[in-house]
Amino acid sequence: MSDTVQQHNQKSYLEYQGRFKGLFAWIFSTDHKRIGLLYLYSMLVLFSVAAIIGLLMKIELIAPGKTIMDAQTYNSFFTLHGITMIFLIVVPGLPAVFGNFFLPIMIGAKDVAFPKLNLLSWWIYILGALIALSAQFLGDGPPDTGWTFYAPYSFRTGTNMLPAVTGAFILGFSSIATGLNFIVTIHRMRAPGMSWMKMPLFPWALYGTAWIQVLATPIVGVTLLMIVLERTMQIGFFDPALGGDPILYQHLFWIYSHPAVYIMILPAMGVISEIIPTFARKTIFGYKAIVVSTLAIAFVGYFVWGHHMFTSGMSGTALYTFSILTFFVAIPSAIKIFNWVATLHKASIDIQTPFLWALCFLFVFMIGGLSGMVLGALSANVHLHDTAFVVAHFHFIVFGGTGFAFFGALHYWFPKMFGRMYDKGWANIGLAVFFTGFNTLYLPMFYLGMIGMPRRYYDYVEEFHGPNIVSSFGAMLMIAGLIIIITNLVRSARKGEKAVADPWLGKTLEWTISSPPSLENFEEIPLVTKAPYNYE
Amino acid sequence: MNNHVHIDEHRDDEGAKTGMWIFIFTEILLFGGLFIVYSVYRYLNPLAFHLAAHELSTFIGTLNTVILLVSSMTIAMSITAIQYKNKKLTLILMGITLLLAFIFLVNKYFEWSGKISHGIYPGSEILQEASRGEILFFGLYYAMTGLHALHIIIGMAFIGYVMRMVAKNEVRHDNFILLENSGLYWHLVDLIWIFLFPLFYLIT
Numbered sequence: 001m002s003d004t005v006q007q008h009n010q011k012s013y014l015e016y017q018g019r020f021k022g023l024f025a026w027i028f029s030t031d032h033k034r035i036g037l038l039y040l041y042s043m044l045v046l047f048s049v050a051a052i053i054g055l056l057m058k059i060e061l062i063a064p065g066k067t068i069m070d071a072q073t074y075n076s077f078f079t080l081h082g083i084t085m086i087f088l089i090v091v092p093g094l095p096a097v098f099g100n101f102f103l104p105i106m107i108g109a110k111d112v113a114f115p116k117l118n119l120l121s122w123w124i125y126i127l128g129a130l131i132a133l134s135a136q137f138l139g140d141g142p143p144d145t146g147w148t149f150y151a152p153y154s155f156r157t158g159t160n161m162l163p164a165v166t167g168a169f170i171l172g173f174s175s176i177a178t179g180l181n182f183i184v185t186i187h188r189m190r191a192p193g194m195s196w197m198k199m200p201l202f203p204w205a206l207y208g209t210a211w212i213q214v215l216a217t218p219i220v221g222v223t224l225l226m227i228v229l230e231r232t233m234q235i236g237f238f239d240p241a242l243g244g245d246p247i248l249y250q251h252l253f254w255i256y257s258h259p260a261v262y263i264m265i266l267p268a269m270g271v272i273s274e275i276i277p278t279f280a281r282k283t284i285f286g287y288k289a290i291v292v293s294t295l296a297i298a299f300v301g302y303f304v305w306g307h308h309m310f311t312s313g314m315s316g317t318a319l320y321t322f323s324i325l326t327f328f329v330a331i332p333s334a335i336k337i338f339n340w341v342a343t344l345h346k347a348s349i350d351i352q353t354p355f356l357w358a359l360c361f362l363f364v365f366m367i368g369g370l371s372g373m374v375l376g377a378l379s380a381n382v383h384l385h386d387t388a389f390v391v392a393h394f395h396f397i398v399f400g401g402t403g404f405a406f407f408g409a410l411h412y413w414f415p416k417m418f419g420r421m422y423d424k425g426w427a428n429i430g431l432a433v434f435f436t437g438f439n440t441l442y443l444p445m446f447y448l449g450m451i452g453m454p455r456r457y458y459d460y461v462e463e464f465h466g467p468n469i470v471s472s473f474g475a476m477l478m479i480a481g482l483i484i485i486i487t488n489l490v491r492s493a494r495k496g497e498k499a500v501a502d503p504w505l506g507k508t509l510e511w512t513i514s515s516p517p518s519l520e521n522f523e524e525i526p527l528v529t530k531a532p533y534n535y536e
Numbered sequence: 537m538n539n540h541v542h543i544d545e546h547r548d549d550e551g552a553k554t555g556m557w558i559f560i561f562t563e564i565l566l567f568g569g570l571f572i573v574y575s576v577y578r579y580l581n582p583l584a585f586h587l588a589a590h591e592l593s594t595f596i597g598t599l600n601t602v603i604l605l606v607s608s609m610t611i612a613m614s615i616t617a618i619q620y621k622n623k624k625l626t627l628i629l630m631g632i633t634l635l636l637a638f639i640f641l642v643n644k645y646f647e648w649s650g651k652i653s654h655g656i657y658p659g660s661e662i663l664q665e666a667s668r669g670e671i672l673f674f675g676l677y678y679a680m681t682g683l684h685a686l687h688i689i690i691g692m693a694f695i696g697y698v699m700r701m702v703a704k705n706e707v708r709h710d711n712f713i714l715l716e717n718s719g720l721y722w723h724l725v726d727l728i729w730i731f732l733f734p735l736f737y738l739i740t
Contacts (some may be wrong), residue, residue, distance in 0.1 A: 113551050180558045187652060188551040218562045222569035226679070234659040236668075237676035243668025248576060252569055535713070 036101030074458035082147030108191025116479025132167025151238035179213030220256030224466030268405030281346035293332030368396030389449025415499030422492035434481025440474025628658020
């Protein structure tokens with residue numbers, strides 16, 4: 001853009017009047033902060049819908065037999081829930097919302113490297129979302145394959161798969177564009193004096209994530225494209241009748257989708273690495289170890305995809321290799337947990353809502369990670385494959401990990417983003433209800449999985465009834481917690497007290513500028529001389 | 537000018553080029569998925585792939601390879617030309633690139649329509665009765681060369697856009713990163729063909 005505009009030093013990015021007015025001032029804005037909020041609002045809407053669908057599924061499971069929906073509806077519900085949550089919320093989530101908003105600020109830049117590409121990636125996101133969701137309303141009924149689109153069912157089923165798969169394919173471009181943008185931004189736009197080892201850990205996590213986005217997403221892109229071609233033109237890639245191999249689909253799908261798990265969790269770890277030192281008033285323990293483990297996770301994460309397919313048919317050697325690598329990838333995660341806890345040792349801790357979110361994250365993430373080890377062990381996996389245990393593990397990691405970090409980040413950076421403070425009392429109550437509901441919902445599913453309840457069935461035998469009642473009750477409690485949290489935040493964004501520039505006494509660059517930031521973030525690009533969490 | 541500032545004046549050629557290279561990685565990985573599928577099925581059906589490859593015309597394949605290599609040369613030359621401030625030569629060389637790309641597509645059209653008129657296309661009756669290896673070979677042939685042809689079209693649009701920029705003097709001898717990036721993209725399209733050509737036409 002080559003527009004010349006008057007400089008308004010005092011006006012925040014929320015009040016700034018650009019070329020357009022009203023809604024257009026947002027959806028055509030190339031300001032990274034506004035784009036971050038566009039993603040936030042889009043995701044909150046989609047998340048609410050997908051969470052309600054999850055609740056409806058849990059209500060269906062409150063009793064054996066048909067409760068509120070039939071089998072086909074249940075199938076399409078878990079598909080819609082999975083596609084929305086994975087492709088539209090958890091994978092893009094933290095980088096798109098908080099990465100966009102805070103990456104440039106935290107490295108002392110005025111914007112990302114390619115602001116127009118950044119806006120384009122939001123538009124691609126919306127396009128992909130609309131196409132994927134149109135599958136619900138058009139054609140021969142909503143998709144029913146689950147979010148993994150396993151072949152050969154995904155091209156044999158009569159339901160409307162094409163838009164769902166195409167939508168996921170398009171969303172990949174949005175992800176690639178964001179990743180590419182962040183890599184170049186981090187390489188080229190760090191403030192003077194900010195060497196790599198002086199960069200805060202959230203940007204570091206985004207850097208690792210961005211490489212995964214760039215290097216893994218194209219594979220799933222082309223795999224989904226093959227499903228599209230298979231459905232439309234009968235090419236035969238994965239169709240046994242035409243010589244293809246459905247297992248090959250699983251390999252290609254998980255070559256992307258396992259690294260994608262680290263796209264989800266790495267930025268979450270980055271958020272926690274920001275929150276903990278701020279409220280511990282102490283520099284983070286083992287900064288370099290966290291950086292190295294971030295990169296190690298990003299790297300080793302590429303070589304463990306086979307652990308999704310232990311029962312699909314692979315050679316013994318492949319099974320052992322994937323299993324041992326799966327155990328290896330747990331090591332860097334454990335190093336991080338150790339560092340976070342060590343940071344708290346002898347710290348003068350200020351207990352505030354974001355810090356409580358971080359603590360809850362540690363709790364649920366540990367359960368999620370350790371149950372992952374159970375699944376990574378070959379013999380246990382054979383017993384637990386495709387049971388409720390997997391669903392519980394997955395939700396502890398993805399919802400417990402990324403979800404808790406997302407809400408933690410929202411409570412941590414909320415004063416900076418909106419320039420207002422939320423009601424801390426209600427925020428804590430919301431967290432308590434949410435945390436209780438979360439554990440009540442998913443812990444019984446570990447037990448259900450171990451005694452043999454399969455996933456993805458709308459019905460079950462009488463023996464499973466008790467834990468399912470507890471679990472469904474937990475789901476209701478959790479949704480109640482979510483309602484409290486979101487209501488509190490939405491209300492506070494408009495009516496909360498004005499926030500000061502540095503409400504938490506943080507030391508990273510975003511706390512040195514006004515809340516909310518001005519259009520260009522910094523009047524002068526800062527000179528960085530100290531490590532990021534310097535409380536000396 | 538005193539109380540005016542340019543926002544977004546930031547220009548970083550090195551950054552733009554880094555971005556393009558990363559994008560090129562993603563394109564290579566996109567085709568990488570198909571190359572993996574190709575290698576797996578070639579390994580499983582060596583004889584059928586051998587026989588099916590005889591159906592393809594090595595002459596048209598070679599011709600198209602030469603055409604693409606020359607077009608890669610002309611776009612590289614145009615980047616040198618613009619640095620010598622020779623706008624006219626730049627435009628001519630870019631025009632030649634576009635023309636060669638178009639000829640490539642025309643050849644591709646005749647090649648495909650020839651196959652289709654012989655009843656060789658995915659889902660055709662002739663192919664239904666062929667061996668599974670042959671079905672896969674032609675499925676991959678259409679998918680991979682088709683995706684490549686799509687990239688040719690995207691590359692042509694990109695070069696066409698940059699040509700307009702050169703004509704409007706928006707891309708100049710001191711600001712030609714856009715041309716350089718379009719050249720990089722075009723080399724990528726060429727490079728992928730360099731791998732597709734032996735895999736489908738030469739290894740028999």
